[in-house]
Amino acid sequence: MTAVLTDLISDLKLLRKGRGLFVSRIDERVGTTLRTVCDVTDSDGPAEIRNKVGERLGSWAKKLPPDLRLAVMAAFAIAPDARLPLYQDRVNLAAQKLNRDPRTARRRIDDGIHHLAQVAAAFAPRPGAVPHGATRWHNEELRVTLALDRDRPEVLEQRRIVADVDDLSEVDITVPGAAIAVDLFHGGTLVPRTDRRPGYSLRLPEPLQHGQSHDLALRAKLGRDQHTRPWFVRVLEHPCATLDLRVRFDRRRVPARIITFEHVQPRDLGSATGGVTVYADAAAEVQASFTDLAPGMAYGVRWDVARAGRGDDGAGVLAARARPRRDQAS
Known part of the structure; x- marks a missing residue:
């Protein structure tokens, strides 16, 4: 212990x-x-x-x-x-x-x-962890689900943020890089950023004071090319205490090997080795949990090739040769 x-x-x-x-x-x-x-x-x-x-x-x-x-x-x-x-x-x-x-x-x-x-x-600071006070807010909890068993992949994201300053009225939200449409379910008003960074600004219903938390949920539809990219990662801009990441595969195209990885430099995604092997359950889903996520580092799931499942016509092999792109979440 x-x-x-x-x-x-x-x-x-x-x-x-x-x-x-x-x-x-x-x-x-x-x-x-x-x-x-x-x-x-x-x-x-x-x-x-x-x-x-x-x-x-x-x-x-x-x-x-x-x-x-x-x-x-x-x-x-x-x-x-x-x-x-x-x-x-x-x-x-x-x-x-x-x-x-x-x-x-x-x-x-x-x-x-x-x-x-x-x-x-899981919320106790670790050596080298970025203190919450280094930013105006941090993620207390982030839950992300990627659904690949549909025509256009979708991401459902639920998070709880906590203010590290008083009178926090707006936060920056970076969505997956492959997103072609984003819908906010609840939590404020989503406005496209005016700077060159991809993402949105979320105007909160009312300002948060230091230590107050706020929940929000959004959905992002991704381009079809997500089907051919055998990875899904999050690169954070703000500290995050916990990330729960789930991927739901097409049951006819369950990858033969699935690994989770954490704290990887985004530039090293294409050459990163190692990770923890996980297995899809009967619903073709995998789950990974991460704690004390550091801004600027990548956390996610990678898979190799798909194996044919029941009812598959043998055409379900995922392309696994393309260079990784970053899917970010603030």
Whole structure:
């Protein structure tokens, strides 16, 4: 177990005591490592600390199995009906909701805290990582799905951004380089950039203050040449805590070899070797996760050639000789 993970577990177990998030001196209750992963600063007051920590824990809890999510939401008094004065009261509430005895509920809470710490550990800074304060905003979470099983490939992108300054009203969004059309589902107003860089500016519905987060989602339709390019990458302009990348292949043309790679210089994409082998599931999908993404570096998935699947007429071999192009996301 890493030192960061051990410290986070210790910090979370300390925080669950008493009133949990609603302890009066929360500035003394939130440990150093938990402060770091929740972006708590020395200038934050009790209310801001409570909001930041509560928002992060609630967001990370969504990644847990339902029973563990329920347990930790009660343990830290995040759930509105769990804002009880004593920890034992919240354990009993969790036991009732889980239809288990209090001792089992305590085990669920302990399990939930360990899982929560594992999720939170991805947000701890690593040596050489670009600090969030180096830009006006950063990506807290970026989810990208590439669908290749249609006439024109499409990318669905969902992200949560966090302001690193006050009064952030506009952010730059770079879309995949092969995009021929972009639609914003929600999150503001998308306006083409006036400079020479490819992409858009997103005007936020209202300015964000330092530490506030904002969700947005967009879809990009790509040119048909994406079908013949055996890779898909993201080159970031802003720091990103986590990237979840999924590629859905045509079930008749599942590549024989698929690898994920990270932290590669864009100019080296054509000659980069190594990577981690992954396998498509029964739905012809692969998934890769990356943490602490550095601006200017490439992260993505590469595949070799397609093998014929059920119903394939043998014409499904992907061309794999072209020189890579960069698909960027800010």
